[in-house]
Amino acid sequence: MIDSTFTRLDPFALVDDILRQSRMPQFNEDQRRSGFVPPVDARREDEDLVASVDLPGVDPESDISVELSNGGRTLTIAGERKVRHGAEGFREVRYGTFSRTLHLPEAVRDSAISAEYEAGVLTVRVAGVYAEEQPQRIRVRSNPNSQQVSSTGAEAKEIKQ
Template identity: 70%
Template sequence: MINSPITRLDPFALVEDFFRQARPAQVNSEQRSSGFLPAVDARRENEDLVAAVDLPGVDPVNDVSVELSNGGRTLTISGERKVRNEAEGFREVRYGSFSRTLHLPEAVQQDSISADYDAGVLTVRVAGVYAAEQPQKIRITSGSSATQVSTSEADSQKEIDA
């Protein structure tokens, strides 16, 4: 029988080893200053466009801007996530400036846009942006006869010109 010394395992040392090995690659100063890109979920709710932007840890009043440009056709959400504590070590949270742009299907007025920040999510609603969408009738020609097709749900009949 071989006598071996008993070794004690330090559970904290194991955790520390794990984090030391899991550390991401070094980030150069250019990548660090490039900021982050918040996730945006944009969807249509009836006649409104609703965009939810993930902005945890951002002061919406002082550090976020919602602007309408390009004749009311472009909505830009921009701002900055500021570093609260400068500390060395393991960091996965990205900081810096950001800008997300949504191109609207129709020109809108500034008063039709509202923004609300709750639980780290900025929700921007563009009221009535899809209201102007009217079904268009497209005329289809085939040989000697012409067919008129309606894209509206209310008018489901086809008219055939003879």
């Protein structure tokens, strides 16, 4: 018989860990062994990339690093969740070092990046990274020498290059 005061098995947490690791192959072996891989939500807001990282229990000024590398194309969020209490006992919270890397669609300057930490969530905003991805409308001009083709009563113009 298992004494539940010392051993607690949460099958949902085990399944979540397996699924999280299988969906995120960019984790290296050290990250998997440390057991602490903070979840990241990255989304597009207009022309900006906004990444939210769940980091409860860290000191944002000493435990978190946000770095831009690879000519402004790679954003790395790294740090450590440190054990704050040395008492022995039952522990479900994971601790250790972490590193999450986001590959940006365009090179950016460090002045385009801002980071805020509030209520255990680090929010990193990369301003204007999607500005070049906006569709550009190309004007189509009509050539007076082109032939007009009629199709079921509707007029269409042939575009010559």
